[in-house]
Amino acid sequence: MAAPTLDRTTSEGRPATQTVPLGKALNMGLRAAMERDPKVVILGEDVGKLGGVFRITDGLQKDFGEQRVLDTPLAESGIIGTAIGLALRGFRPVCEIQFDGFVFPGFDQIVSQLAKMHYRSQGKLKVPVVVRIPYGGGIGAVEHHSESPESYFAHCAGLKVVTCSNPVDAYWMIQQAIACDDPVMFLEPKRRYWEKAELDTEATPDPLFRSRVVRSGTTATLASYGPMVRTALDAAAAAEEDGYSLEVIDLRTLSPLDLDPVFESVRRTGHLVVVSEAPAESSVTSEIAARVQQECFYSLEAPVLRVTGFDTPYPPSKCEEEYLPDLDRVLDAVDRSLAY
Amino acid sequence: MPSPPQPPADRGQQPPPDQGEAISVGAPTATATPPTAEQVIAGLRATTEGGEDLVQLLTPEGERVHHPQFDIEVTAEDLRGFYRDMVLIRRADREANALQRQGQLGIWVPLLGQEAAQIGAGRAMKPQDMAFPSYREHGVAWCRGIDPTELLGIFRGTDQGSWDPRETGFHLYTIVIGNQCLNAAGYAMGQRFDSRVGDDDGEATIVFFGDGATSQGDVHEGMVWAAVYDAPVVFYCQNNQWAISESVERQSRVPLYQRARGYGFPGIRVDGNDVLACLAVTRWALDECRHGNGPVLIEAFTYRMDAHTTSDDPTRYRLADELEAWKLKDPIERVRVHMVREGMADQDFFDGVQAEADELAARFREFCVNMPDPGPERIFSNVYAEESPVVAAQRDEYLAYHASFAGGEH
Numbered sequence: 001m002a003a004p005t006l007d008r009t010t011s012e013g014r015p016a017t018q019t020v021p022l023g024k025a026l027n028m029g030l031r032a033a034m035e036r037d038p039k040v041v042i043l044g045e046d047v048g049k050l051g052g053v054f055r056i057t058d059g060l061q062k063d064f065g066e067q068r069v070l071d072t073p074l075a076e077s078g079i080i081g082t083a084i085g086l087a088l089r090g091f092r093p094v095c096e097i098q099f100d101g102f103v104f105p106g107f108d109q110i111v112s113q114l115a116k117m118h119y120r121s122q123g124k125l126k127v128p129v130v131v132r133i134p135y136g137g138g139i140g141a142v143e144h145h146s147e148s149p150e151s152y153f154a155h156c157a158g159l160k161v162v163t164c165s166n167p168v169d170a171y172w173m174i175q176q177a178i179a180c181d182d183p184v185m186f187l188e189p190k191r192r193y194w195e196k197a198e199l200d201t202e203a204t205p206d207p208l209f210r211s212r213v214v215r216s217g218t219t220a221t222l223a224s225y226g227p228m229v230r231t232a233l234d235a236a237a238a239a240e241e242d243g244y245s246l247e248v249i250d251l252r253t254l255s256p257l258d259l260d261p262v263f264e265s266v267r268r269t270g271h272l273v274v275v276s277e278a279p280a281e282s283s284v285t286s287e288i289a290a291r292v293q294q295e296c297f298y299s300l301e302a303p304v305l306r307v308t309g310f311d312t313p314y315p316p317s318k319c320e321e322e323y324l325p326d327l328d329r330v331l332d333a334v335d336r337s338l339a340y
Numbered sequence: 341m342p343s344p345p346q347p348p349a350d351r352g353q354q355p356p357p358d359q360g361e362a363i364s365v366g367a368p369t370a371t372a373t374p375p376t377a378e379q380v381i382a383g384l385r386a387t388t389e390g391g392e393d394l395v396q397l398l399t400p401e402g403e404r405v406h407h408p409q410f411d412i413e414v415t416a417e418d419l420r421g422f423y424r425d426m427v428l429i430r431r432a433d434r435e436a437n438a439l440q441r442q443g444q445l446g447i448w449v450p451l452l453g454q455e456a457a458q459i460g461a462g463r464a465m466k467p468q469d470m471a472f473p474s475y476r477e478h479g480v481a482w483c484r485g486i487d488p489t490e491l492l493g494i495f496r497g498t499d500q501g502s503w504d505p506r507e508t509g510f511h512l513y514t515i516v517i518g519n520q521c522l523n524a525a526g527y528a529m530g531q532r533f534d535s536r537v538g539d540d541d542g543e544a545t546i547v548f549f550g551d552g553a554t555s556q557g558d559v560h561e562g563m564v565w566a567a568v569y570d571a572p573v574v575f576y577c578q579n580n581q582w583a584i585s586e587s588v589e590r591q592s593r594v595p596l597y598q599r600a601r602g603y604g605f606p607g608i609r610v611d612g613n614d615v616l617a618c619l620a621v622t623r624w625a626l627d628e629c630r631h632g633n634g635p636v637l638i639e640a641f642t643y644r645m646d647a648h649t650t651s652d653d654p655t656r657y658r659l660a661d662e663l664e665a666w667k668l669k670d671p672i673e674r675v676r677v678h679m680v681r682e683g684m685a686d687q688d689f690f691d692g693v694q695a696e697a698d699e700l701a702a703r704f705r706e707f708c709v710n711m712p713d714p715g716p717e718r719i720f721s722n723v724y725a726e727e728s729p730v731v732a733a734q735r736d737e738y739l740a741y742h743a744s745f746a747g748g749e750h
Binding site: 041067070072073075077078080081082083084085086087088089090091105108109112113118119120121122123124125126128157158160180181182255256257258 | 500501506512514516521523527529530531534557562568569722723728
């Protein structure tokens, strides 16, 4: 990962604004959280000496020690299950699941214990565990390395599910997720780890559980999250050349969904296209379509359309460019909505 | 009187299918199919095979025997206390079973026969120690100062665990088999990270699970984690011989305590119907942990004298002879015989405990039948530490809907 570019410094001599890739922003956010709270510990496979297979935890074990950054045995149920025990004792564990498709051995602990602990104890027990998952495709990987499992977790009461799309959000959202007293599934768009943006570490961040309009427009609304926000923004830029003004909303939080900005936008544009690379059926995009028709029925000029991955297992990577929504598929859906 | 709750979903609700050649095809049978030969042999073998490694300090006949490593000194007062513990918790257990039969509980999970395994372990704990139970540990709960009435809500359907795990050092019951072994391993790792391990005042964790749970991945992973992080956790397996209808032979080729060797820590098999042996071995194991020498596996060799739950029908998979054989090893009777023989307790003492048990049962029953049903707002409470607007909106909408019927009561 490229070294950050230093632009200016704070009064303490630290750089306040730097151009950093998303992966480095996560690393910086984790470091800030660990400096702030000695109870923050990181657990995962290869997160220590190696710094994680994507280097998101690079250098943290060296600086914080082996008791704060744990190279765990290779068992995801063990990572989640012991993190719960640590949380019951007052720690704030951050679990790294190495790849999306490897979270399922830990699924039982997530849905049976992590999600329900606060409820079944009626608030006597808190389990502030963050589960970081690099997710989504587009990196030419083998099976089980390109999946989008967010809907499983969004469907599970007791969990909160967020996903960042850019370095600035990555830096702040990981710190906010760690500070949250609820369990948070933190989904990282792995194909965007290397995308850069200017990060001001002195800025005031948006709240964690809020969606945000990232591009204003009037013709139609695109709602997206995680890795597909970049695709939606690219589509909006291309549409502008054709005279369309597309509004783009980065959902950021998938559970709870924050759809007020979407409702407000749809009431103005009358057209909504939801973009996600996860399969369509019974998904986060299904939920958005249902809620928008419920809240914006008389404002809609066309049915809510979705551009998604297909209802298949993730295909061999030589097919993934066809599988993953791209600019053309997004604009095709916009055209169909406007022509309805 | 509130209407009884429906039984919660449970494996025991539907008797498991018969096995092998015993399956009768065609016309339905009027009576339960008898156990298979394999099941009978497995069950009866368990009555005679504790193995030569079994740690025992009090024989089924009430004779005090000594053990080179695990012997302990107990006073007559200690013994009277353990006897009282076991009699009282058995009485609460039998009362709960009856309450289920009378429709006051949706289901009950009997501990009958496992009193010594649980009281011995529970009384070995120090106040600073932490226990992670499965769902049958009523005796351990008793030792942690949790009144038996506090267990009722789970089985009546009014709550999912009412006690405060942090105040009592007793985590909520865990129903998914084996999950708690990992939670306990993590908690124990925290005890070490907090530097609370290393001397007589150190902390330790003990996790309870059954013979069936040993097949679960989470139990294996819990032992791996505990071993590689030197976690101060005692894995306390109550081998009660039956996982609903499946004998231990369905779970393991080797005696369960021997599995510890594969993880690199000690494994001890103790007579689970001998409260002194359970106390001695667990106290030793917890002390090893609090001094930084954990983890330890204990297999308490015992017997589930009643059904898996009130929804289960053991006549389908084991013979009554097996139960009769285990009655001769009753955990309470051997203490009684020993105390009488040694002059440690007189009839007044036994009468007093009996009277106390009767009072407990009456209070337990009275409490149970008067438990209020939770209101509909309970559905939505405490789903999150930081309230979700989605849940809040559903709550408000449903409570408004609910209130719309209240006007009809005028």
